[in-house]
Amino acid sequence: MARKFLSGNEAFAEGIRLARPEVISAYPITPQTIVVERLSEMVEDGSLNSEFIHVESEHSALSCAMGASAVGARAFTATSSQGLLYMAECLVYASGGRFPIVMMNANRSTALPWNIYGDQRDSLALLDSGWIQAYAENAQEALDLALMSYYIAENKNVSTPFMANLDGFVLTHTYEAVDVPEQDAADKFLPPFETENKLDLSKPKNMAFSAGPASNYIFKYKEHLGLLNAAAVINEAEEKFYKIFGRKYPGLIEKYLTDDAEYILITLGSISGLVKDVTDELREKGGKVGMIRIRYMRPFPNKEIAETVKNAKAAAVLEKDISFGNEGTVFTNVNSALKKSGVNIPVSDHIGGLGGQDISRADIENIFKNMKKGLSDVNFIGIGGDRP
């Protein structure tokens, strides 16, 4: 294992190198560009044996990855923001076709107004596209997710594409120390991709076909089951990963000081680091506070969240997203989880970080403070409630 000082993008590229994708299709977009640049250098210098295809658009990038997956090749692509939205049509093709492609998305604001900074509206807008969605907190987790993503996506009970999300700039462009596994250990973790869902001259079959009203719903039901099956495979992948690499991951959610917490902040992505710091500070002053970090938005951790907050007095969601005319999408999902489990506590929604807006310690302290008021409403950091 080599310790290196890498950015989130570079760490993710290292994880992809170790996963030995056979095809990489790429179209650059800020702040994703460095991940595909590094991969192209690895292909150039021979440290990665892969077909690197520089395509003419994001729509083509994912189409190309799908073509590769359809002949049984392990495929990778990456994008961000408008690029992700431009390939939206292909996202549902890939999930409906059950192609276990891995894509890194550098979370970035969507236009207009034009903005290159980080928020999570891009990926959350595509939550319903049938992809597994994971959110990394730091560069080490990004690298480890890259390696685990194929293990999870390619499991034959899952066969679902995997979107690994890294917050633009604060994670993709920030350098930190990362342990990079050796190739032989990575090979022990991740076997070569094998699938029957491929074009094969010796076993001809129809793929990517039409299905009318008489059968279409069955395919959709199976697609749903594939995503639900991913939950158990994520745990299996993390156990195997721990045995080989010694790093432990906690499944669909990470719990931080939640055991006796009366007030719990639920969030996702790299802002969790600052929330942990604030949680520590409030704990030192006697506050019974904790945090849940959602690691996977799909499959959604319904039971895990409900089980963790059921004894709390109140909870709040902090998210870099808004579904205009309603509330944040993470909030909608969290509330549904609590309702299904009969957990009836006040939960408020806090929208922050849109277009790279700074979320400060004071903002997070305020969320904890306001939780005590027991209000369930939608608040914009820096502005206030949505019903003045």
Next chain:
Amino acid sequence: MTEILWHGRGGQGAFTAARILGAAYAMKSENNFALAFPSFGPERRGAPIRAFTKLSERQVSDRSEISKADYSIFLDDTLFSENAFSELKDNGIILINSKKQFSDKRIKAIDGYKISEEFLKVPIVNTIMLGAFSVFYDGISEDDIERAISENMPEKIRQKNISAMKAAGKELFK
């Protein structure tokens, strides 16, 4: 946690210095942690930019920009103003590349261009300021920085940057 705020102009290597410092510290042991990042956004040659390095013996989880620094390092003294003190912690130090003398005890000046002219033949002082920093900060040695330069700079410019970095230390001890 020790927080270092870098000031430079696009092209002067402020972020490279921030990153090499982070690498120099974090690669010392498994119990050394660092974050390094630039002020994000479009970059232009010559425009003021800031870069950040955070050093700690614990995992650094706060990824926000530094508002109060332990060390504020100016690669270019035209960027320096009295405002610099509002971004400095109480016992903070300002390290500045300048031919001027400063009476304020919090300011340590070094004529980086004199060194860069001799060793680099270009007016770039980022690694020189790293050498100067190692004089004022106990947590890092010239050897740590030398190793990080070797691992993080292109081969063509490695050796002369290492020499320039070491010359900064000698200059300050003169």
